[in-house]
Amino acid sequence: MSIFVDDDTRVVVQGITGGEGRFHAGQMIEYGTNVVAGAVPGKGGQEVEGVPVYDTVDEAVEAEDADASVIFVPPAFAADAIFESLDTDLDLAVAITEGIPTQDMAKVNKRLSETDTRLLGPNCPGIITPGEAKLGILPGNIFSEGNVGLVSRSGTLTYQVVDNLTERGLGQSTAIGIGGDPIIGTSFIDALEAFEADTDTDAVVMCGEIGGEDEEQAARFIGEHMDTPVAGFIAGRTAPPGKRMGHAGAIVSGSGTGTAQSKIDALNDAGVPVGDTPEEVADHVEDFL
Amino acid sequence: MKLHEYQAKSIFADAGIPVPDSRLATSVDEALDAVDEIGYPAAIKAQVHVGGRGKAGGIKIATDREEAEEYAEEILGMDLKGYTVDSVLVEAGVDFVDELYVGVTMDRGEGEPVLMVSTEGGVNIEEVAEENPDAIAREHVDPAFGLHPYQARKVVYEAGVDADVALDVASILSTLYDLYEENDASEIEVNPVMITGDRDVVAADAVMNIDEDALFRQPELAEMAEASYEDDLERKAGEYGFDYVRLSGNVGIIGNGAGLVMTTLDLVDYYGGSPANFLDIGGGAKAERVTQALDMVFSDDNVDAVVFNIFGGITRGDEVAKGINEALEQFDEIPKKVVVRLAGTNAEEGMEILNTDLVEVEKTLEDAVQRAVKNAEEVTQ
Numbered sequence: 001m002s003i004f005v006d007d008d009t010r011v012v013v014q015g016i017t018g019g020e021g022r023f024h025a026g027q028m029i030e031y032g033t034n035v036v037a038g039a040v041p042g043k044g045g046q047e048v049e050g051v052p053v054y055d056t057v058d059e060a061v062e063a064e065d066a067d068a069s070v071i072f073v074p075p076a077f078a079a080d081a082i083f084e085s086l087d088t089d090l091d092l093a094v095a096i097t098e099g100i101p102t103q104d105m106a107k108v109n110k111r112l113s114e115t116d117t118r119l120l121g122p123n124c125p126g127i128i129t130p131g132e133a134k135l136g137i138l139p140g141n142i143f144s145e146g147n148v149g150l151v152s153r154s155g156t157l158t159y160q161v162v163d164n165l166t167e168r169g170l171g172q173s174t175a176i177g178i179g180g181d182p183i184i185g186t187s188f189i190d191a192l193e194a195f196e197a198d199t200d201t202d203a204v205v206m207c208g209e210i211g212g213e214d215e216e217q218a219a220r221f222i223g224e225h226m227d228t229p230v231a232g233f234i235a236g237r238t239a240p241p242g243k244r245m246g247h248a249g250a251i252v253s254g255s256g257t258g259t260a261q262s263k264i265d266a267l268n269d270a271g272v273p274v275g276d277t278p279e280e281v282a283d284h285v286e287d288f289l
Numbered sequence: 290m291k292l293h294e295y296q297a298k299s300i301f302a303d304a305g306i307p308v309p310d311s312r313l314a315t316s317v318d319e320a321l322d323a324v325d326e327i328g329y330p331a332a333i334k335a336q337v338h339v340g341g342r343g344k345a346g347g348i349k350i351a352t353d354r355e356e357a358e359e360y361a362e363e364i365l366g367m368d369l370k371g372y373t374v375d376s377v378l379v380e381a382g383v384d385f386v387d388e389l390y391v392g393v394t395m396d397r398g399e400g401e402p403v404l405m406v407s408t409e410g411g412v413n414i415e416e417v418a419e420e421n422p423d424a425i426a427r428e429h430v431d432p433a434f435g436l437h438p439y440q441a442r443k444v445v446y447e448a449g450v451d452a453d454v455a456l457d458v459a460s461i462l463s464t465l466y467d468l469y470e471e472n473d474a475s476e477i478e479v480n481p482v483m484i485t486g487d488r489d490v491v492a493a494d495a496v497m498n499i500d501e502d503a504l505f506r507q508p509e510l511a512e513m514a515e516a517s518y519e520d521d522l523e524r525k526a527g528e529y530g531f532d533y534v535r536l537s538g539n540v541g542i543i544g545n546g547a548g549l550v551m552t553t554l555d556l557v558d559y560y561g562g563s564p565a566n567f568l569d570i571g572g573g574a575k576a577e578r579v580t581q582a583l584d585m586v587f588s589d590d591n592v593d594a595v596v597f598n599i600f601g602g603i604t605r606g607d608e609v610a611k612g613i614n615e616a617l618e619q620f621d622e623i624p625k626k627v628v629v630r631l632a633g634t635n636a637e638e639g640m641e642i643l644n645t646d647l648v649e650v651e652k653t654l655e656d657a658v659q660r661a662v663k664n665a666e667e668v669t670q
């Protein structure tokens with residue numbers, strides 16, 4: 001079982017005629033995802049990877065009965081593409097694009113709060129329910145079906161931890177990359193809440209990193225609301241304060257908030273064991289199951 | 290991207306925010322010409338991208354020509370927290386009776402811009418925020434609607450700003466919000482806003498940080514971007530456009546994705562080594578990026594061994610392998626041992642291409658890191 005996506009999910013790919021859109025639409029289809037349409041302004045009538053392309057998301061949804069979208073649109077046009085998916089009232093929009101201006105995302109977020117659509121990302125690798133569907137850029141072959149839920153702020157770290165899990169025979173129910181930007185749609189707490197409610201998720205892994213206070217808030221949520229056991233991992237222990245490590249989220253403020261240690265402490269306080277290595281995270285999950 | 294004070298002030302002045310009369314000077318002669326025009330007292334302010342300039346000796350008030358010359362000589366060319374001062378802003382001194390802090394930034398927790406006002410201006414506002422958060426009044430702005438003028442008034446009154454200057458301060462704040470929006474700022478603040486004996490308000494400092502992701506639609510600001518680097522390696526990283534942070538250790542680290550690269554750093558430390566750098570080649574890197582990344586770490590004299598950790602999603606293992614081969618085949622002798630770990634998208638294709646005569650290969654992250662740490666130890670012994 002799974003959360004947010006399964007083999008009934010019908011996907012429209014926004015930006016399917018671009019290099020990344022085309023490649024990953026192909027990868028998604030190969031994985032078995034129901035990619036039913038593409039949407040690119042001015043490219044209506046074309047076909048990519050055997051999938052019909054429409055000029056608007058509306059048309060694509062209308063014609064192909066899509067209920068989710070994956071967005072591979074360059075940063076300058078990405079916020080507009082997300083707005084379009086929100087106005088089409090999809091169940092789920094997954095924004096892969098990295099580098100969307102923060103003020104654009106603040107506006108998107110405002111609109112999002114007025115809709116029933118779930119937004120994943122931006123700047124995220126997407127979501128996968130192994131054996132059923134993947135929406136995004138995650139490498140399908142490292143995942144396996146199972147009962148471990150995973151939520152992470154970092155794409156490549158997600159792959160790393162999944163690799164360690166799969167290696168041990170610990171399959172995943174759903175793995176979600178929520179993205180590393182300062183303003184994102186789905187939060188750790190949203191994902192954890194859904195995993196807690198999912199009867200087929202028996203353990204959860206939460207991968208966080210330095211910057212912001214999302215992990216601390218998630219830790220409080222786990223302590224107060226979750227019976228499903230959670231194991232954690234926090235990247236950035238060796239990061240010096242004040243330096244931006246890659247994307248906007250990963251910066252330790254000078255005043256000591258948002259550090260790896262404050263996140264690890266918060267998780268430990270909530271009864272969540274935090275691995276020193278991805279290998280140790282898999283150890284903890286093994287102990288749970 | 291940070292703007293210099295003089296750049297931010299010129300944007301402020303164009304928008305109608307009162308700022309002191311000022312000139313930019315890059316030599317002592319120019320500074321003296323500037324004070325001759327402006328008069329005394331005059332502030333000589335180092336234009337470098339570091340905080341706490343005043344405390345570090347980068348801001349001095351000259352009361353006569355002799356002092357102006359002395360301070361200009363002292364500050365121009367000085368090393369301020371690792372950065373050389375190439376220019377100073379010479380600015381008319383403001384005779385003030387009170388100081389305020391006003392600012393606009395993004396509250397990432399709320400996903401909304403927030404206005405901030407404090408009557409405890411003129412000091413380190415971060416310390417105020419930490420020790421006495423109630424001393425800063427805040428008002429969130431709906432980013433879809435923008436700022437309503439009443440909100441600026443409300444937060445100014447809430448902060449306890451004197452009634453006779455409150456509306457002028459609110460007007461500055463409204464203008465700051467407009468500038469924040471128009472320029473895609475991530476942060477914009479004035480600390481202090483000075484209130485003179487005549488009850489005029491003047492923006493005596495100006496901080497403006499721009500969201501780099503938005504520079505595509507801010508061509509004028511993009512032109513103001515002035516790289517400031519602590520060393521040649523950071524300069525090189527800037528030219529290549531890498532996310533790079535130099536650290537003090539000797540194990541060079543290259544990877545894709547901030548989370549995985551940070552994890553690689555953490556593991557180097559965990560297994561007893563010491564990371565020399567953070568270098569993220571980003572998503573979807575092609576062979577050329579990989580070559581540039583290896584050039585970066587090989588250029589760092591502190592690096593004794595390298596670990597290359599790629600977990601492909603949008604990045605493809607075959608592209609990475611091609612880049613590693615191309616980079617290393619240029620050398621008769623490879624300067625530092627390179628351990629490669631390739632996983633994820635097209636990793637198998639990558640492993641087939643990878644020239645294993647030139648690199649060591651490990652299958653897992655843990656093994657790759659431990660081997661690199663060992664390689665570094667062997668060099669230092």
